[in-house]
Amino acid sequence: xxxxxxxxxxxxxxxxxxxxxxxxxxxxxxxxxxxxxxxxxxxxxxxxxxxxxxxxxxxxxxxxxxxxxxxxxxxxxxxxxxxxxxxxxxxxxxxxxxxxxxxxxxxxxxxxxxxxxxxxxxxxxxxxxxxxxxxxxxxxxxxxxxxxxxxxxxxxxxxxxxxxxxxxxxxxxxxxxxxxxxxxxxxxxxxxxxxxxxxxxxxxxxxxxxxxxxxxxxxxxxxxxxxxxxxxxxxxxxxxxxxxxxxxxxxxxxxxxxxxxxxx
Amino acid sequence: xxxxxxxxxxxxxxxxxxxxxxxxxxxxxxxxxxxxxxxxxxxxxxxxxxxxxxxxxxxxxxxxxxxxxxxxxxxxxxxxxxxxxxxxxxxxxxxxxxxxxxxxxxxxxxxxxxxxxxxxxxxxxxxxxxxxxxxxxxxxxxxxxxxxxxxxxxxxxxxxxxxxxxxxxxxxxxxxxxxxxxxxxxxxxxxxxxxxxxxxxxxxxxxxxxxxxxxxxxxxxxxxxxxxxxxxxxxxxxxxxxxxxxxxxxxxxxxxxxxxxxxxxxxxxxxxxxxxxxxxxxxxxxxxxxxxxxxxxxxxxxxxxxxxxxxxxxxxxxxxxxxxxxxxxxxxxxxxxxxxxxx
Numbered sequence: 058x059x060x061x062x063x064x065x066x067x068x069x070x071x072x073x074x075x076x077x078x079x080x081x082x083x084x085x086x087x088x089x090x091x092x093x094x095x096x097x098x099x100x101x102x103x104x105x106x107x108x109x110x111x112x113x114x115x116x117x118x119x120x121x122x123x124x125x126x127x128x129x130x131x132x133x134x135x136x137x138x139x140x141x142x143x144x145x146x147x148x149x150x151x152x153x154x155x156x157x158x159x160x161x162x163x164x165x166x167x168x169x170x171x172x173x174x175x176x177x178x179x180x181x182x183x184x185x186x187x188x189x190x191x192x193x194x195x196x197x198x199x200x201x202x203x204x205x206x207x208x209x210x211x212x213x214x215x216x217x218x219x220x221x222x223x224x225x226x227x228x229x230x231x232x233x234x235x236x237x238x239x240x241x242x243x244x245x246x247x248x249x250x251x252x253x254x255x256x257x258x259x260x261x262x263x264x265x266x267x268x269x270x271x272x273x274x275x276x277x278x279x280x281x282x283x284x285x286x287x288x289x290x291x292x293x294x295x296x297x298x299x300x301x302x303x304x305x306x307x308x309x310x311x312x313x314x315x316x317x318x319x320x321x
Numbered sequence: 322x323x324x325x326x327x328x329x330x331x332x333x334x335x336x337x338x339x340x341x342x343x344x345x346x347x348x349x350x351x352x353x354x355x356x357x358x359x360x361x362x363x364x365x366x367x368x369x370x371x372x373x374x375x376x377x378x379x380x381x382x383x384x385x386x387x388x389x390x391x392x393x394x395x396x397x398x399x400x401x402x403x404x405x406x407x408x409x410x411x412x413x414x415x416x417x418x419x420x421x422x423x424x425x426x427x428x429x430x431x432x433x434x435x436x437x438x439x440x441x442x443x444x445x446x447x448x449x450x451x452x453x454x455x456x457x458x459x460x461x462x463x464x465x466x467x468x469x470x471x472x473x474x475x476x477x478x479x480x481x482x483x484x485x486x487x488x489x490x491x492x493x494x495x496x497x498x499x500x501x502x503x504x505x506x507x508x509x510x511x512x513x514x515x516x517x518x519x520x521x522x523x524x525x526x527x528x529x530x531x532x533x534x535x536x537x538x539x540x541x542x543x544x545x546x547x548x549x550x551x552x553x554x555x556x557x558x559x560x561x562x563x564x565x566x567x568x569x570x571x572x573x574x575x576x577x578x579x580x581x582x583x584x585x586x587x588x589x590x591x592x593x594x595x596x597x598x599x600x601x602x603x604x605x606x607x608x609x610x611x612x613x614x615x616x617x618x619x620x621x622x623x624x625x626x627x628x629x630x631x632x633x634x635x636x637x638x639x640x641x642x643x644x645x646x647x648x649x650x651x652x653x654x655x656x657x658x659x660x661x662x663x664x
Contacts, residue, residue, distance in 0.1 A: 119553065143559030155407040156549035156605040163606055170547055171559040176608065177543040203603075223558070 066226050066259040067093040067116070072125035074108065074115045082123060085111045089125070091278060091287035093261060095226065098253045100270035101263040103280030104303060109263045112280070113231055116261075117148055130226060143171040147223035149216045149230040157205035161215050164204060165190055168222030190221040193252060210241035217248065221256070230262035234269075242266055246273050267299070271315045290315070329602060329609055336616040340389075343623040347388065348381045350632040380517070383524050385623065387516045390531050391580050391587060392622025396594035396614040397538050398573040403595055404545050404607070405569050406479045413577035413591035416465050416478075416570065417485035418458045422581040423512070424489040425457020426450055430508045431493075431500035447518070450511065454582035461485050462574045466567070475552060475566070513639030514585035516626055527583050534575035538611060541569050545607040589645045590625075593652050594618045600655045621648065 073087040085108035093099055103109050114120045116127060118134050127134045129145045137145065147168065159167075168190070169183040179187070191197045194214045204212065213233060220228045230249070234242040249260050250273045264270055270277060271290045278287045279298050286298050293299065299310040299317075308317050349360050355373045362368030363377040398413035406415065414420070429449055465485055469478040497505055519527065544565035547555040556562050580587065595610070598617045602609055622644075629643040630636075 117557065119556075138559075139556060139561055140559035143557060146557070148554065148557040150551075150553055152551050152553060154549075155551045156404075158599070158603065158605040159549060160604075163604070164550075167546060167550060167558065170543065173543070175540070175543060177546060 064095040065092045066095050066130060067261070068128045068131075069116075070126055070128075072115070072127060073123040074111050075123050076111075076120075077123060084123060086280065086285055087124070089285050091285075093227070093259050093276065095259055096253050096257040097259055097275040098250050098273060099259070099261045099276045099278060100267075100274040101261060101278045101280070102265070102267050102270055102302075107280045107282070109280060110231065113229060113263055117146065117229055118142060140171055143223065143225075145225050146227045146229065147220040147225040149213075149220050149228070149233055151231050151235065154204055154212070157203065159204050161196060161199045161202050161204065161207070161218075162187070162191075164215055165218045165222050168219040168224075171223065186224060187222050190218040193221060193255065194218040194248065209236045210238070210244070213237065213241070213245055214248070217245070217252075221252070221258075225258070227259045227261065230260070232264060233262050234264055234266055243269060246270070249273075267302075268316045271299075329604075329613075332601060333612070333616070336613070336620065340616055340620050340623075343620050343627070344385055344389070347385045347623045347627045348377060350627050351376070351381060351630060352633065352635050354633065379521075383519050383521060384517050384626070386524060387519050387527070387584065388622040388626045389619040390528060391516065391584055392590060392594070392618035392620070393615040394531055394534065394576040394580050394618070395587060395591035395622075396598070396618025397535065397611060398576040399591035399593075400595040400598075400607070400610060400614050401538060401541070401545070401569050401573050402591075404548055405566065406475060407548075407551070408479065409596070410592070411479065413573055413580075414486075414586070416482040416574065417461045417489065418574055418577045419581050419586040420486040420489040420493075421458035421461025422454035422578070423457070423493055423586060424461070425453035425455070426511055427493040427496045427508060428457070429453040430511065431496040431504050433504070451523075451582045455578060457489075458574065458578040458581060461489060462570075462578070466570065469570075470563070511585050512641070514587045514641040516584055516622075516629075516640055517637070519583060523583065527579055530575055530579040534572050534579075535615075537568055537572035537575065541565060541572060542607045542611060545569070546605075549605050585641070587644060588641050589648050590618060590622060593648050594621060596652055597621070597655065 069089055069091050072089040073084055074089070075085040076083045089112070101109055101112065111120070115122050121135070129137075132145070134142060165187050166179060166183070169179060169187065170177060173179060173183060191200060194217050196211065196214050196218055199207065199211060199215070204215070207215065217230070217233070233245055233249070237245060246266065246269050249262065252258060253260050253275070271294070274290055276287060277290050277293055278285065279293060279302065281298075281301055286293060286296070288296070294312050294315060299312075302310070303317075305320070307320060309320050310317055345357070345360065349355065349357055353373070353376065355377065359368045359370060359373050360377060363374040368374050395413050399411070402411040402413060402415055403409055405411075465478065465482050468481050472478060497508065500508070544555070544560050547558045547560045550558070552562060577591065594614055594617050598610060598613045602613045604610065625643045625647055626640060628647060629638045629640045631638060
């Protein structure tokens with residue numbers, strides 16, 4: 058990064074995540090420590106069921122941490138109200154849209170909700186931010202289309218535009234590339250990369266596209282059974298982190314090409 | 322979204338004109354023919370025929386206003402429920418409001434024999450039924466709210482509401498089993514729904530509660546729009562999910578609850594009006610949908626009432642039958658024509 062003074066947007070300290078019922082505490086992962094810098098693209102990878110979703114749910118305050126704390130721009134998220142958190146953190150989730158009858162513009166405009174008045178009127182400033190978000194995601198021409206007319210790839214861009222319109226320092230995406238073809242997978246991740254550069258936002262996404270993530274991310278968080286590592290892809294490769302990600306009798310990692318192969 | 326409003330301005334103007342026309346027509350039509358000149362005359366007190374002035378001012382005018390309140394109120398509460406539960410099948414009564422009211426009324430009418438004597442006849446009076454219906458719907462709603470406050474999933478509330486509905490329906494059938502034929506008839510007549518015989522003083526109380534419900538709905542517009550994205554997105558946009566859900570439910574129960582109390586369980590309107598509106602206003606934005614549903618509901622109810630009183634005859638058909646007979650084919654026709662449902 059060319060930034061001389063680096064700014065930490067998300068700071069995770071001694072975090073334990075998991076589920077708590079009245080009697081039992083199920084720890085999914087513990088002692089997580091990482092800092093996410095401004096303007097970086099961060100990929101969160103790991104095998105199915107390792108706790109990626111739990112981590113994201115905890116980072117986004119959908120569920121409470123068992124231990125430790127999470128701060129966004131120096132503010133502890135547990136102490137932030139929902140409305141204040143909405144100004145720090147925006148989301149792109151995997152859940153399907155409920156109302157597909159919204160136009161693309163209307164949907165992106167919903168991103169301005171934390172800033173609008175009681176009835177949701179858009180000020181000229183809101184409108185210009187929405188237009189910028191549409192431009193940055195290359196969907197200006199879709200503006201008046203209804204969401205049910207869009208393909209999965211287009212819809213994902215719209216959801217990203219909505220998150221941009223929310224104007225937060227941190228955007229978290231939960232598996233933004235599922236249901237997409239190879240081209241759109243690369244397209245969406247490349248778009249995210251571009252956005253970190255042009256907007257200086259921090260973007261964290263979870264994904265199973267490890268190959269693509271290695272090529273595009275500034276930092277990666279790799280979750281495995283034993284530990285959670287956060288580092289640059291290059292460093293993680295030389296540490297041999299990816300080799301241990303999956304059972305090696307089936308999949309091996311080639312550190313020259315940075316890709317996985319099925320063992321024959 | 323403010324850029325969207327001019328696009329619908331013409332539709333709104335047409336609907337408002339239509340509403341006024343329906344309103345006048347509704348007052349003009351009736352078992353006794355009153356010239357349109359006298360209708361306007363009685364509004365301004367310049368008519369000589371005191372019988373028609375009495376008929377207009379004390380009977381037809383309150384009835385027409387009641388129709389507007391009921392149509393718009395049920396439409397709005399249907400819209401709120403469909404958005405809250407993200408379910409096009411939801412209506413104002415999914416939370417068990419009408420079954421609660423039915424239960425209250427059933428206790429009063431069918432159970433009056435148990436109390437016996439003077440007390441019973443006082444209970445079966447008009448106010449007795451209104452209070453019983455309000456109490457019934459309020460109690461069922463309170464039960465649903467208490468249970469649902471412990472629940473995070475909005476869908477579960479829907480199912481709990483339906484379950485409470487089944488329980489009350491069961492109690493009502495037990496009561497009907499023991500009721501006399503005469504009582505049963507009275508109960509069934511209440512179930513037909515009725516817009517007439519509301520006095521001005523009753524209408525005043527009705528409108529105050531109605532306004533409160535509408536006010537809460539207007540406050541909820543922004544939150545309703547967030548809910549279109551789903552609960553988790555709404556929360557990430559800074560919406561206090563539990564609080565806004567509560568406000569929406571209270572608004573619905575105020576509207577649907579009082580309407581049921583004063584006019585009986587009017588079926589169909591609450592479910593159908595939001596769908597009819599979405600066919601004309603192709604948007605999910607509640608800032609446009611809410612006033613549109615208001616106008617639509619009022620117009621449809623006025624038309625249904627005009628048909629129900631079978632102009633120039635002495636008959637008045639049950640309003641509940643008319644709303645469904647007239648409305649259901651229209652909804653079916655619209656859906657078939659559009660080939661898909663926009664929601």
